[in-house]
Amino acid sequence: MRFLDRASRPFSRIGERGYFAADIVRALPDWRTYGVETIRQMRNIGVDSVPLTIIVAAFIGAVTAFQTRYQLFGGVQLSVVGLISRQSVILELGPLLTALVLTGRVGARITAELGTMRVTEQIDALETLAYDPIAYLVVPRVIAAIIMLPILTVFADAVGVGMAFLTSVVATDILPSDFMAGLQLAFAPFQIVYSLIKATVFGAAISFFCSYEGYNANAGAEGVGRSTAAAVVITSVAILVLDAVTALLLAPYLQA
Numbered sequence: 001m002r003f004l005d006r007a008s009r010p011f012s013r014i015g016e017r018g019y020f021a022a023d024i025v026r027a028l029p030d031w032r033t034y035g036v037e038t039i040r041q042m043r044n045i046g047v048d049s050v051p052l053t054i055i056v057a058a059f060i061g062a063v064t065a066f067q068t069r070y071q072l073f074g075g076v077q078l079s080v081v082g083l084i085s086r087q088s089v090i091l092e093l094g095p096l097l098t099a100l101v102l103t104g105r106v107g108a109r110i111t112a113e114l115g116t117m118r119v120t121e122q123i124d125a126l127e128t129l130a131y132d133p134i135a136y137l138v139v140p141r142v143i144a145a146i147i148m149l150p151i152l153t154v155f156a157d158a159v160g161v162g163m164a165f166l167t168s169v170v171a172t173d174i175l176p177s178d179f180m181a182g183l184q185l186a187f188a189p190f191q192i193v194y195s196l197i198k199a200t201v202f203g204a205a206i207s208f209f210c211s212y213e214g215y216n217a218n219a220g221a222e223g224v225g226r227s228t229a230a231a232v233v234i235t236s237v238a239i240l241v242l243d244a245v246t247a248l249l250l251a252p253y254l255q256a
Contacts, residue, residue: 064164065164065165069168069173078182083186102152110231194254
């Protein structure tokens with residue numbers, strides 16, 4: 001019996017998250033409950049995360065350009081630094097590292113907020129007042145993350161490529177014309193769309209998994225702490241898996 005319980009536990013957890021996702025979909029028509037709260041969550045998740053996003057993207061772009069230049073061997077055109085910097089930042093590092101960093105900032109906050117409300121019985125109070133807690137607490141965070149993560153990724157991509165250009169021109173022997181030539185080489189508009197698709201998927205993952213862990217937190221401060229730690233780990237792994245799946249499905253369409 002113990003073996004069967006352990007073997008069925010992963011499937012049970014998947015089923016619980018499936019029911020949670022179904023509850024979110026069911027609550028979507030109740031826009032009067034989550035409309036105003038969504039705007040507030042967009043500020044918390046998106047606007048307040050802009051400084052951190054810019055700092056991370058700036059260092060990503062600078063390090064990528066600097067390392068690329070000094071890994072080149074003789075005979076390679078210097079314009080390839082612009083190409084590699086653009087592809088690295090837009091296709092991979094921009095959306096991925098932005099999502100991973102925001103998992104710690106935004107995801108942990110979502111889990112802690114909902115977990116605290118669960119252990120202090122505030123969620124039970126909402127149900128007593130005939131409020132749907134999923135519509136009031138979870139749906140705004142999911143919608144806000146899905147909307148704001150692509151916007152933050154646009155900032156990250158722009159800052160990352162811009163800092164790569166500045167680093168190449170100021171700190172290395174690359175001319176602005178060389179970097180710009182590489183930046184335009186083999187560019188396809190779908191590369192931007194690909195970055196935004198990744199960001200949208202990552203935003204949904206952050207809000208969903210962190211909301212689930214917080215909403216189902218165990219009683220007490222220790223339970224909230226455990227849920228927050230589990231949410232960050234699970235979401236980080238989910239983002240890496242989704243990154244690989246997205247690349248597997250969409251990478252063939254990236255070539256200009």
